[in-house]
Amino acid sequence: MLDVTTAGRRVLDELLYLSDPETGTVEISQNEMCAELGSSKPTVNRGFKELYACRLGWTVKDRFYQLHPLLTGGMVSSPVMPVPAIRAAEPERFTEQRWARFTAQSSSYVLGSPADALVTIPRPVLRLLALVDVTTAGRRVLDELLYLHDQETGTVEISQNEMCAELGSSKPTVNRGFKELRECGLTWSLEDGLYQLHPLLTGGKVSSPVMPVPAIRAAEPEGFTARRRSRYAAQTANLDIAG
Structure with a gap:
């Protein structure tokens, strides 16, 4: 729902990958982030700026960033730290339907899955997602699929019209998102209205062992x-999914 750009999402994925599990903090300079992602400094600066604007992460001191406790299992660097509310990047561009969904979701302040179970993505996979570079459309569809997926099979039963309603997005945008995910191998269609997430995103769960x-x-x-390119090749080799 937040609609950060690809730049912001890639920075966020890398911060999640690098974050201290006890404090939810990351020590990294912007130059080091450029090196990690293989991105230009203006792109990384824009990513950090978007995360701050949405309150997904903020600077504690020079080189130290705090991730929002909703992203870290409640971990923060100080028990008395004021925690800001998460905000949408450009809410004035939301459709009425999407604004209603965002308001309902953010006001509850606890983002749980339909199965009341945590969705856990291993750190190396977060780094890979930071390098895959799907657009905002693809990443929003992916986040919704992760939210809705069956914990036992890694599948999601949803039509594209229903996904449009969930995200408050147009059909061409949702179609583009599904197409990107399919081309990247992150999800694919099993049958009309039934999608399989890649097992790296689901803890190895798939709908069929063969x-x-x-x-x-x-x-x-x-x-x-x-x-x-070098970092991407190393990461895919590390996860044994190069192809």
Whole structure:
């Protein structure tokens, strides 16, 4: 619902990957973040700015960033730290339907899944997501699929019209999001209205033990810098999903 751009989401994924599990903090300079992501400094600066604007993360002191406790299991660096409310980046652009959903979701302040179970993504997978580079449309669809997925099979039963209603987005935007996820190998259709998430996102859960699992691919690897291509190759090799 927040609609941070790809720049903001990639920075967030890397901060989650690097965060201290006891405090929810990360010690990293913006130059170091550029090196981690293989991105330019203006892009990384924009990512940090978006996260601050949405209150998903903020500076505690030079080089130290605090992630919102909703992202860290309640962990913060100080028990008396004031915690800001999470805000949408550009709420004035929301449709009426999407604004109503955002208000309902943010006012409850505890974002649980339908199964009341935590959705856990391993740190190395978060780093991979930071490098895959799907657009905001794709990442919003992915987040909703993760929220709705069956904990036993990693599947989601939802039509594209229902996804439009869930996100308050247009059908072309949702179609583009599903297409990106399919091209990257993060999710695919089993049948009309039934989607399978990649087992790296579901703790290994799939709907069939003999299901062929595609390799996760970057959206536009030809646009990668040499440094970023090297990091992406190392990460996919580390997760044994290169292809």
